[in-house]
Amino acid sequence: MTTRVLVADDHPIFRDGLVKSLEETGEFRVVATASSADEAVAMAKARSPDLALLDLSMPGNGLSALAEILAAKSAEHVAMLTVSEEDDDVGKALQSGASAYILKGVSATELRRILNGVVAGEAYVSPGLAARVLSLMTSPKPSTETSPFDDLTKREVEILQLVSKSLSNKEVARELHIQEKTVKHHMTTIMSKLQARNRVEAALMARDQWGRDR
Structure with a gap:
């Protein structure tokens, strides 16, 4: 079964390459693209993708799009694809309901593997961020x-x-x-x-x- 995806990133060259990488094996079909948080929210409502893949630093803020898409239930899963390794960004994304926090630079093959896992109900955080995520997300014992x-x-x-x-x-x-x-x-x-x-x-x-x- 092909997974329907919304790709939101404000860099056209990166976005186009990402679309090609996702679609080349037939596992994913990109049904909409966006270059801002507002566009991402609107396209998610219009196309109801299985998965929304959002850039964190696009205009309007990816975290804002994440919250609105999940609140509207216009995408079943939302994953963040970003260059940010800031503790605050990681914590806010996961606490807001993101199923995955993926750092840009990941290979196309690995990205497809991660997203297949997300669609299957798995959660993912890029290696290297795990220790910080633990300190951010766990309450004092x-x-x-x-x-x-x-x-x-x-x-x-x-x-x-x-x-x-x-x-x-x-x-x-x-x-x-x-x-x-x-x-x-x-x-x-x-x-x-x-x-x-x-x-x-x-x-x-x-x-x-x-x-x-x-």
């Missing part, structure tokens, strides 16, 4: 000996350990010989128990917790 990790079942621990190693739901299911939908169900429960906003935060919390326990 209360001074108590109890931990939300204590509430996880044996199966939930097994799944979260694999997720923390960057395995997708499909790969986790294959590793544990269970169905992918079962993994998704467990991940929903895990995120609720850990009070994690998304899969990325849950994985980073796991790395932090179990890394300290070793």
Whole structure:
């Protein structure tokens, strides 16, 4: 099934190259392009893409477009593609609901892989930003000996350990010989128990917790 994409970036040469890179394998079809936040919001409402891929620094601010598109539910998934590694930008994008924060410079093959994962329900943060994302997104831990990790079942621990190693739901299911939908169900429960906003935060919390326990 071809994924319908909105591409928003204010640099025409980069935008055109991005469109070609996405469409060359037939996995994605770009149904609309935009060069500003306002255009991105309007085109998302008009075309209802499966995925909106937004530049952060385009006129009007990509974060503004992200918030409006998600509020209007005019795209099922929204991913940010940017050069910014600023903590504030990363934190705001993920806290506003972006499914992915991708740094420009990624290869076309890797970008398609990441976006396929996003459409499948995965979350992604470019390597190198993960440690900072953890400090931005996790709340201070209360001074108590109890931990939300204590509430996880044996199966939930097994799944979260694999997720923390960057395995997708499909790969986790294959590793544990269970169905992918079962993994998704467990991940929903895990995120609720850990009070994690998304899969990325849950994985980073796991790395932090179990890394300290070793």
